[in-house]
Amino acid sequence: MSDFLIVGGGIIGLLLARELSAAGASVTVIERGECGKEASWAGGGIVSPLYPWRYTPAVTALASSAQKEYPALAKQLLDETGIDPEWERTGLLMLDAEDSNAALAWAKGVGSAMHSLSSESIYQREPLLAPGYSEGLWMPDIANIRNPRLLKALLKSLQLQPRVRFLQHSSVTGFIQGTSGEERSIEGVELLRNGQYEKVLGQHAVVTAGAWTGRLFKSLSLDVDVHPVKGQMLLLKPAKQVLSSIVLSNGRYLIPRRDGHLLVGSTLEYTDFDKSTSEVAEQSLYASALALIPKLESAQMIAHWAGLRPGAAQGIPYIGGVPGFRNLSVNAGQFRNGLVLAPASAGLLADILLGRAPRVDPLPYQLATGFSA
Numbered sequence: 001m002s003d004f005l006i007v008g009g010g011i012i013g014l015l016l017a018r019e020l021s022a023a024g025a026s027v028t029v030i031e032r033g034e035c036g037k038e039a040s041w042a043g044g045g046i047v048s049p050l051y052p053w054r055y056t057p058a059v060t061a062l063a064s065s066a067q068k069e070y071p072a073l074a075k076q077l078l079d080e081t082g083i084d085p086e087w088e089r090t091g092l093l094m095l096d097a098e099d100s101n102a103a104l105a106w107a108k109g110v111g112s113a114m115h116s117l118s119s120e121s122i123y124q125r126e127p128l129l130a131p132g133y134s135e136g137l138w139m140p141d142i143a144n145i146r147n148p149r150l151l152k153a154l155l156k157s158l159q160l161q162p163r164v165r166f167l168q169h170s171s172v173t174g175f176i177q178g179t180s181g182e183e184r185s186i187e188g189v190e191l192l193r194n195g196q197y198e199k200v201l202g203q204h205a206v207v208t209a210g211a212w213t214g215r216l217f218k219s220l221s222l223d224v225d226v227h228p229v230k231g232q233m234l235l236l237k238p239a240k241q242v243l244s245s246i247v248l249s250n251g252r253y254l255i256p257r258r259d260g261h262l263l264v265g266s267t268l269e270y271t272d273f274d275k276s277t278s279e280v281a282e283q284s285l286y287a288s289a290l291a292l293i294p295k296l297e298s299a300q301m302i303a304h305w306a307g308l309r310p311g312a313a314q315g316i317p318y319i320g321g322v323p324g325f326r327n328l329s330v331n332a333g334q335f336r337n338g339l340v341l342a343p344a345s346a347g348l349l350a351d352i353l354l355g356r357a358p359r360v361d362p363l364p365y366q367l368a369t370g371f372s373a
């Protein structure tokens with residue numbers, strides 16, 4: 001029997017498995033499909049919230065902690081697996097921040113590098129931008145990471161760990177509950193694998209099921225407000241490099257990858273668990289890309305996909321124990337920022353579960369649940 005059952009093998013579940021197993025615990029990761037193929041694969045990999053000053057201090061605290069951890073994490077994964085997650089400090093250029101005074105004050109307060117740029121400096125930095133941008137904000141320290149590679153490396157490194165077991169293509173359908181004292185306890189989970197129901201026992205269960213978290217908690221009659229928010233993205237391949245930094249304007253962004261590909265993101269759609277792509281979104285994203293860099297007209301369209309973000313109120317994730325249960329925890333709801341927040345989110349829950357000093361104050365992420373009718 002494992003010390004921990006982790007339900008959901010996205011970036012949050014896998015990094016949690018890494019933290020717990022590194023501390024000597026045995027872990028079983030249970031994943032409905034293949035690990036790292038849902039939101040964590042679909043995302044853009046910007047290692048910062050978009051317009052970071054518009055988020056609450058709870059999101060900033062996790063982002064700041066995680067941003068410090070990322071370079072070392074990427075290097076360790078490369079050394080362990082030979083797969084380079086391509087953490088690249090490209091900087092982030094924002095062209096439409098009408099609240100730039102608030103942004104600069106926020107950056108000063110949290111110690112983040114941010115400069116306001118004149119029109120001339122914008123075009124010195126990115127000469128191929130469409131004309132007409134008169135001011136911008138520049139965050140030189142922001143990086144992007146090639147998230148599909150990050151997930152691949154993470155999975156490979158965990159598969160080399162004797163204390164970590166994977167049950168993929170295994171969908172958790174419910175929890176096996178025990179009766180010990182006043183608090184309820186979880187003895188294990190019930191899952192569906194190869195058309196058969198199986199029971200898997202563990203000392204402690206953690207739900208890291210991304211956008212599906214709220215739905216899974218329904219099996220315990222608990223209301224946990226984590227819901228799917230669809231995002232669509234495009235991948236373009238220009239003949240020559242057109243951009244050196246991440247550029248953000250009107251909520252749309254371009255991310256240059258090391259190999260010359262360019263990501264265009266993203267839509268924000270409330271369509272339940274529908275993960276289909278649409279032509280309307282494709283055209284809209286493409287138009288946003290051309291409006292920023294007209295030269296992209298000749299770029300090749302390589303791919304178009306959608307993913308489901310785990311939405312939670314104000315983008316503040318739930319991290320910690322589930323009230324009323326002795327041995328059930330949650331780590332979900334990172335919304336648009338799950339990649340940037342992941343190392344700190346997973347690290348914080350590991351701190352709590354292992355009785356270590358928490359790296360950030362856990363209070364803002366505590367779950368208050370109600371029983372659903």
Ligand SMILES: Cc1cc2nc3c(=O)[nH]c(=O)nc-3n(C[C@H](O)[C@H](O)[C@H](O)COP(=O)(O)OP(=O)(O)OC[C@H]3O[C@@H](n4cnc5c(N)ncnc54)[C@H](O)[C@@H]3O)c2cc1C
Pocket residue numbers: 007008009010011012013030031032033034035036037038039040041042043044045046047048170171172173208209210211212213216230231232233265266267306307308309310331332333334335336337338339340341
């Ligand atoms: C288009 C788009 C762009 C984005 N861009 C960025 C960005 O630039 N920067 C950033 O920080 N974030 C970004 N995000 C957000 C980020 O991708 C997510 O917040 C993050 O990946 C969530 O990770 P997760 O592990 O919680 O969820 P997921 O990666 O979705 O993993 C959850 C896993 O749980 C599994 N699961 C669900 N139910 C069950 C069950 N019953 N039994 C077993 N397994 C189950 C799923 O199959 C899935 O693999 C973006 C997201 C999208 C969609």
